[in-house]
């Protein structure tokens with residue numbers, strides 16, 4: 001009887017995924033603020049700016065018409081066509097609207113991609129450090145994330161040698177890369193992406209490219225994998241460049257053979273993606289001027305940190321290529337980045353994310369700073385960190 005009751009209460013083993021520690025930092029920051037303290041927020045990877053005015057106006061107009069029903073599972077044709085045009089305009093590549101699938105943020109695109117590409121037990125390579133949900137979603141779906149350590153020696157991206165070495169240990173079915181990447185903020189050059197795609201294709205390893213930080217490239221232009229392969233699965237979102245995190249809207253470019261399976265999955269898992277967000281997203285592309293101004297703000301923030309942090313005492317960080325992250329090596333201060341960020345928050349009032357969230361192997365030596373806030377906050381953060389480290 002007791003066993004039956006226990007059985008009824010027990011969650012599945014696959015739901016036992018780790019929490020996101022940045023949430024603990026956010027909660028601690030909220031407590032300090034509730035007590036009257038002032039915190040500079042550099043922990044959450046979220047733009048401070050709102051969605052483009054064009055998107056908000058389109059959503060308001062749609063609400064006034066009150067015609068918000070389900071849409072086709074793959075997305076409204078106008079949005080799929082607009083995303084297709086984006087590839088032609090931005091990358092000079094033809095991506096037929098039929099291959100574009102609108103998703104509930106890129107987060108839902110990962111689920112659709114993994115379900116349509118992999119079987120339970122399949123091994124999928126991801127970079128370490130990397131965005132934690134890659135490995136947690138794979139695990140929840142019964143796949144095995146294979147962590148490929150990246151380092152300065154590989155300019156912080158997965159190399160062909162590392163991929164093939166993991167493949168030789170036990171066959172891989174997929175590899176997922178991001179450029180610009182979270183948490184590192186580093187990017188891969190076109191030649192590296194094409195070579196990795198070619199090596200993966202030769203071995204029958206499916207290639208997934210997370211391009212959510214496209215548009216936020218400072219060191220050199222970000223290249224889409226869609227340019228180099230029709231077999232790659234491309235994942236993107238309106239959350240970052242277009243500042244639309246809460247609208248929960250993204251997309252994927254799928255190989256022809258996957259479109260119908262993904263459509264069937266989406267029909268069953270979600271029916272369709274929120275209609276209002278789809279309408280707003282289609283109009284977001286007309287707000288690029290506004291978003292370019294936001295991007296220039298990030299560029300200024302990046303300059304303030306790259307010039308200011310070394311003077312403040314944080315002298316080692318990865319190339320700050322793109323996205324809005326700076327990944328700092330704090331190993332000369334601590335062996336415990338969680339404790340470091342906790343003290344930096346309590347004593348200096350600067351909230352950042354410990355590397356252990358992104359890297360179970362060496363994350364205790366790193367801290368991620370998000371620079372999507374205001375330039376005034378960045379200047380203040382640099383001076384607070386400087387005073388704190390030199391106290």
Ligand SMILES: Cc1ncc(COP(=O)(O)O)c(C=O)c1O
Pocket residue numbers: 045104105106107108131178181182210212236237238239245248249250
């Ligand atoms: C690398 C990366 N991919 C995907 C996501 C998911 O974003 P969304 O579901 O809002 O599109 C994030 C969010 O921070 C991210 O950093």
